[in-house]
Amino acid sequence: MGTDSVLKLDNQLCFAVYACAREITKLYHPLLKEIGLTYTQYIAMLALWEKDRITVKQLGQRLYLDSGTLTPLLKKLEQTGLLTRVRDKQDERSVIIALTERGTALKDKARAIPEQLFCQAGVSSGEAEALRAQITEMLKKVQQNPSQ
């Protein structure tokens, strides 16, 4: 085996995924700026547009993010007026996230984004879907603590 092929950057799956994630995020930046969201905020809104009135914990499980990241992010979205954060009466440990009217309405503006992005990235939706499926499978394997 050549000296150190296992340590070559170009052989690292991790690096490819890591670099790709950041480059895609950069691509989103100008589009998201128009609707006033950061990338992570957009991901959170995507989850909430599908299903809101969920706890921080549940949102975190969906996004693979913990309260350390979500608490400040959700406070910001609350300040912007896109959602509310209210303690659950049934279980005061939990905080329930609900979209406001404005938060729900923002979905209309977001609808054009995926299409614009595909064009920009020059990736066909077919190959994107195939790749997404594989990466998702990998994500599930790699997931450290699925119960989290």
Add this chain to the structure above:
Amino acid sequence: MGTDSVLKLDNQLCFAVYACAREITKLYHPLLKEIGLTYTQYIAMLALWEKDRITVKQLGQRLYLDSGTLTPLLKKLEQTGLLTRVRDKQDERSVIIALTERGTALKDKARAIPEQLFCQAGVSSGEAEALRAQITEMLKKVQQNPSQ
């Protein structure tokens, strides 16, 4: 088409890549802790073990990172004694990064990491390589400014 399939989180390639990158990073954490590196520092060292005495600019192109991220990271690795940062005599705008003896020696300790990670992740090296190749291709398409 169902209400909003384009905005569904599970249909987003970007989210799969983004979440996967973070989960893989978490997997590395305990292994890298043993050799005293963070994930990004490890990536930087991988590049430098392959080729050092390069400028910050060149390292940034290799890693898809800019000086805003690299400057503090490299200062830290300099403090740790793994590398040196010296202005290029030929072009005082550039800073040349060179590994110290300790920096070069650390490679020996790092050699075991990729193997350990594959076992932990439960991914065969064959499928990892196939996926890596696809993501790398995608990375190149998505790259905004290759000249950068």
Add this chain to the structure above:
DNA sequence: CCCATAAAGATTGTATACAATTTAATTTAT
């Protein structure tokens, strides 16, 4: 030669990420 541009790093400001800890509420086991 001299100025306008460009290039490379460094800096600033904002927004993540996440480990580790803390606080408050709830469950569980005794």
Add this chain to the structure above:
DNA sequence: ATAAATTAAATTGTATACAATCTTTATGGG
């Protein structure tokens, strides 16, 4: 029922990321 364990958020501290700006140095016309 109550102390111990668990759980959910929030907080703290550290380390990225990156856009935007600034500083210094180099380059290229005129």
